[in-house]
Amino acid sequence: MxxxxxxxxxxxxxxxxxxxxxxxxxxxxxxxxxxxxxxxPRLEEKDGISSPTNKSEQSYKESLINSNGRTIIERIKVPEGYERVEVPRGSFAEYLRNLPLKPHGTKVKYYNGEEKPNDVYVAVIDMDVGTRDLQQCADAVIRLYSEYLYKNRQYDKIHFNFTNGFRADFKKWMQGYRIKVEGNKTYWIKVAGYDDSYECFRKYLDMVFAYAGTLSLSQEMKRVPLSDLQIGDVFLKGSDPGHCAIVVDVAQNPKTGEKIFLLAQSYMPAQDIHILKNPANEDSNPWYSINFGDILVTPEWQFTKDQVYRFGE
Known part of the structure; x- marks a missing residue:
């Protein structure tokens, strides 16, 4: 070449x-x-918590969920512009918003140890579910209210109706009586001495869980208007099948008056009580607005605005 x-x-x-x-x-x-x-997005440190420099969804999640929080009030922050409502010291409302939580990221477990497959929650309440398929939706509401009353030694207020109308009083159970169920016939029998221990209390609850449900709960609670929503109120559909979810915290916008709230539930089969996500928001924001319209959509159930109930005194 x-x-x-x-x-x-x-x-x-x-x-x-x-x-x-x-x-x-x-x-x-x-x-x-x-x-x-x-x-x-770049994050800035403020009071030990990362806050977003823009409105990205991930940053918003980090600003509302404090992974180090050990209770509802510590773990779940309120959106900008809202403030948690004041509640009386020692009240059921104060008890609920201070419920202990399992470590952030803990999975909901069924009574048999299996994990709940549906990712519908942001936190898990640190309370045993038992080893039997008993503590389902209505039972979780009964459990939380009973735990509060037992903690405050208000034993005479711990009573629930079975679906057949039988009234199960814990005070009578403490005195050594037990409930005998034969078909539709239900009655007390004396089998033991006085016992107000927590172990005795849990056995009483298991008996209630076995024979009470959403239908009986709706018949003994009182209906309240949505506009008067408070911590401790229950969204409840009393039927077969039915469902319920309890309000465990409430915040309000002082300028507009709008209320927002957090919901907790158990479900079928029996499982850990957990704080629900709001499917209308990103996973980062579990708060529900009281202005939801006619239908409240939760991850596993829908309620109407007139299905709000409250425990009486």
């Missing part, structure tokens, strides 16, 4: 250098574009 002239060799080298420069410039330009796309 004939040798290239010096001039031709210089021309080829120049073309190669130009091509390399253009290629690097184009690649660098594309690299810069990719960097801009995947760059995460």
């Amino acid at each position: 004939p040798k290239l002239s010096k001039l031709m060799r210089l021309g080829v080298v120049s073309i190669l250098i130009f091509a390399l420069m253009v290629g690097c410039t184009t690649e660098q330009s594309q690299l810069n574009k990719k960097t801009e796309i995947v760059e995460k």
Whole structure:
């Protein structure tokens, strides 16, 4: 092959250098574009909690969920512009919003140890579910109210009706009486001495869980207007099948008066009580607005605005 002239060799080298420069410039330009796309929002530290410098969904999640919080009031923060409502010291409302939570990221477990497959919750209440398929939806509401009353030694207020109308009083159970069920016939029998221990209390609850449900609960609770919603109120559909979820916290916008609330539930089969997500929001915001319209949509059930109930005194 004939040798290239010096001039031709210089021309080829120049073309190669130009091509390399253009290629690097184009690649660098594309690299810069990719960097801009995947760059995460910068977070600023404020009071030990990361707060967003923009309104990205992930940053919003980090601003509402404090993974180190050990109770509802510590774990779940209120959205900007809202304040938690004041509640009386020692009240059922104060008890609920201070319920202990399992560590952030804990999965809901069924009574048999299996994990709940549906990711419908933001937190799990640190309370045993038992080893039998008993503590379902209505039972979780009964459990929380009973635990509060037992803790405050208000034993005479711990009573619930079975679906057949039989009234099961814990005070009578404490005195050593037990409930005998034979078909539709239900009655007390004396079998033991006085016992007000927590173990005795849990056995009483298991008996109630076995024979009470959403229907009996709706018949002994009083209906209240949605506009008067308070912590401790229950969204309840009393039927077969039925369902219920309890309000465990409430906040309000002082300027607009709008209330928002958190819901907790158990479900079937018996499972850990958990704080529900709101399917209308991102997973980061579990708060529900009282202005939901005619239908309240929760992850596993829908309620109407007139299905709000409250325990009486």
